[in-house]
Amino acid sequence: MNTTSTLLLARVRAGRHLTWRALRLLALLLALTAGLSFQASALQGNDNCHDPSTIVKDGNKYWIFTTGTGIYAMYSTDLVTWQSGPRPVFAAGSYPSWIQSKVPGFTGDFWAPECVYRNGKFYLYYSVSTFGSNTSTIGLATNVTLDPANPNYQWVDQGEVISTTSSSASNAIDPAVVTDASGGLWMSYGSFFKGIGLIKLDGLTGKRSGTSFSWLAGNVAADGVTRNNSGSEAPYIVRNGSYYYLFINKGACCQGSSSTYYIQVGRSTSITGPYLDKNGVDLNKNGGTTLIATKGNYVGPGHVGLFQENGANYLTHHYYDSNQNGRARLSVGNMGWDAAAWPFITRDWLAAGRYTLANANSGLVWDAWGCTGVQGQAIAQGTSTPA
Template identity: 40%
Template sequence: MKRFPRRAALLAAAAVALLPTTATAAPAYPDPLPLTGRQIIHDPTVHQLGNGQYVAYSTGGVIGARLSTDLRDWTDAGNAFTTPPSWWYDYNSSADPWAPDLSYRDGRYWLYYAVSSWGTNHSAIGVATSPSGLPGTWTDHGPAFTSETTDTWNAIDPAIVRADGRLWMAFGSYWTGIRMVELDRTTGKAIPGATIAHLATRPDAPYAVEGASILHRGRYYYLFASYDACCAGVNSTYKIRVGRSTKVTGPYTDSTGTPMLNGGGDLLLASHGRYIGPGGESTFRTHGRTWLAYHYYDADDNGTPKLGLNPLSWTKDGWPVPL
């Protein structure tokens, strides 16, 4: 209960037109922004494009796309690609892509995504570029990074971040958790022979940490990650934790100093009310603030996965708080 006055003060100070207009959640976990239209989504990555529209790409389809002009009302916009690139079938018999990551640099939009199958780390992360970021405009450039059954990591769930003029990609899941590799800024692909850094894991098998997203703010890099079990509707136990580091490659620790390599991570968002298993998160900036995008399973709609959006505020000592 001690957190409630602090959160109320943050809400009042940060009130803007886009913030949720209701507050029915438990004090520690705010409800997501009320949305209309096409809300069904999984593992969203959200970005405001040069034309002012917001796009959300996601798992499913040939990288499913949603568009919005105001973050509140979303329409189905088809897929990033009209047909799956042929190489996807080497990693998934139905060419089903997972967990995309959208970013912008060097005059182009960059879309990273995973192609894999359940229960194996014979996986690949692909990369595509577009001049506009809109669905149907993407050119695929093949695998940016791969993993095999002999590796102790899994090449899924990409997350791109720039640091000190260099380009990095966090990735990983079960198979020892979150890893990181440096990318070539020109090709957008992993530098051959690059060291694979280790960012987060659990001390207990099956090391259920995945869905990384990294945000640079001030002197820190913040690592957001999804813990526990995804993709089971109302039985999902996903939750979002966060740690930070002064270096992009870590070590990342939580507010108590516990390393994320030892199961640490402050609990940022967990199940509450109808909003079950929030995870598959990413962050984006718009209207001068940082937002958290994720999926949750709607207990009032048979566990349907839907888009969650919350703005982030920050404590005096620099930790994120969803509003």
């Protein structure tokens, strides 16, 4: 893993002109390869982030919701420079009152939100718990806009989706929502306490529909014995082709540079599983193919989300930066699919090919007219000549 995860040039295609935004990013990459001191490929602005939701877009802004007091929000207009939202989802002292009966002593630190857009509004799922406990609950709030300046901006809490107690087999945290091939809505969730679960949601209300439940990962040991502590959490399901792909986390989070989080994946032809890794081992029996793990100062990657736009697959996750005292930060990678239909993560946002860099306003292009190869010569700008 390297910081080119944030070079968002996936909209570019060979033979097409680059916009000034893409030109700026490419110029930064060129500067990096030239050995300049700044990190050209790093996200800009405030990229503090833990347990990021999937990116969701409203108007010209991309939003991510994360673990934090009242549910922290951050936004970007270019997927590179991020800023803190002007206010949390829930103001201090105005948290949904029903939460106290589910998680006594809750003080406002919401975990691992997930946001999806459907039915003309945004559905924001959030989890409430305390560290090391499965006395937890997942709630839902809705809003017709994510723009706090919009007069229609108002988060309306819809109440409980699912709760667990100390006697429950599962743990109601880390919600993630997926639509199946038939249009059905599902939510995966869970952490450590016997593994990852899946429930059906009502497509209109976004709340639980019926009592169906499926174990997806971490429920039993390799010898078939039910586990009490699975070590699996932060599930996320992606549908691609004829498969559903389940991303999960293993290891320990929330310990800064000492975190041991890593991301694994398995796949199934059914939304309810079984999910098998590349070796055919069930994720319910300690299977899992590792997709991203600690590398260099990028420690404990976790909590996958996938945003798709214009043919690009923006895979988000957090990591702990050991160069910054274990600060939790956002990373964005480019997810692709290999010949066997397994996902892979690349930091290369430019496909092979010949590119033209053009000013979107004047139409003038960059070229090497007059260059003799001497170091430091300027790149020329002029009228494009057809190849």
